Amino acid sequence: MAAAKGSRTVGIGMDYSPTSKVAVRWAVDNLVSAGDHVVLIHVLSKSDHHTAKQLWEEHGSPLIPLDEFEDMNLTVRYGISPDGEILDILHAASKTKGVEVTAKIYWGDPREKICDAVEDLKLDSLVVGSRGLGAIKRVLLGSVSNYVVVHANCPVTVVKSNA
Numbered sequence: 632m633a634a635a636k637g638s639r640t641v642g643i644g645m646d647y648s649p650t651s652k653v654a655v656r657w658a659v660d661n662l663v664s665a666g667d668h669v670v671l672i673h674v675l676s677k678s679d680h681h682t683a684k685q686l687w688e689e690h691g692s693p694l695i696p697l698d699e700f701e702d703m704n705l706t707v708r709y710g711i712s713p714d715g716e717i718l719d720i721l722h723a724a725s726k727t728k729g730v731e732v733t734a735k736i737y738w739g740d741p742r743e744k745i746c747d748a749v750e751d752l753k754l755d756s757l758v759v760g761s762r763g764l765g766a767i768k769r770v771l772l773g774s775v776s777n778y779v780v781v782h783a784n785c786p787v788t789v790v791k792s793n794a
Contacts, residue, residue: 638666639755644745644775645671645734647714650760654790655717658758659724662788669724670694671734672748673711674741690751691744697721697732709736742778749783757787 643658645651655671663669692709699705700713724730735752737744749757761776776789 639663640668640670640752642670642672642745642748642752642754642757644741644757644759644779645673645717646741647712647717648760650790650792652714652717652760653792654758654760655720657788657790659720659728659730662756662758663724663728663730665729667728668731668733669721670748670752670754671721671732672745672752673709673734673736674744675710675736675738691735691737691748694733694735697725697734700734711736741775742782745775745779746782749785754785757783757785759787759789761789761791 641658641663643651643655645655658669695705695709697718700718705711705713721732725732735748737748745757745759748754757779759776759779761774776787780787780789
């Protein structure tokens with residue numbers, strides 16, 4: 632049985648690319664409602680050697696509250712630099728819609744780690760951006776969104792950028 636509207640956990644794949652920003656905007660405007668929990672899912676390369684990675688490499692970081700995103704130590708601790716535009720969108724959603732926003736960071740292959748996040752966080756829905764790779768690049772590089780659509784055990788919305 633699906634969770635009632637307003638009590639869902641919605642994941643959003645985030646790498647601060649233009650398409651992931653469009654995915655955040657789309658999710659806030661069209662999907663989330665009061666009482667929902669939004670989790671930004673970051674996946675960093677295994678080659679990123681941060682102290683936190685050693686502690687949480689297998690299962691990802693602890694959930695990071697939205698207010699901590701503005702902490703300057705976030706870059707040092709986890710190796711990510713949040714985007715001001717995304718923070719503004721999420722703060723507005725938190726205040727106007729009563730949405731709880733957190734983030735979780737994983738290290739490894741984005742395709743596998745996003746699917747792990749679906750299980751780990753018991754997501755009711757997942758939103759990811761599409762980079763719009765052509766057929767040849769998609770075959771050579773693999774598409775994160777295609778992989779996640781096939782392997783995730785929750786509904787997945789792929790948001791395309793108009794750019």
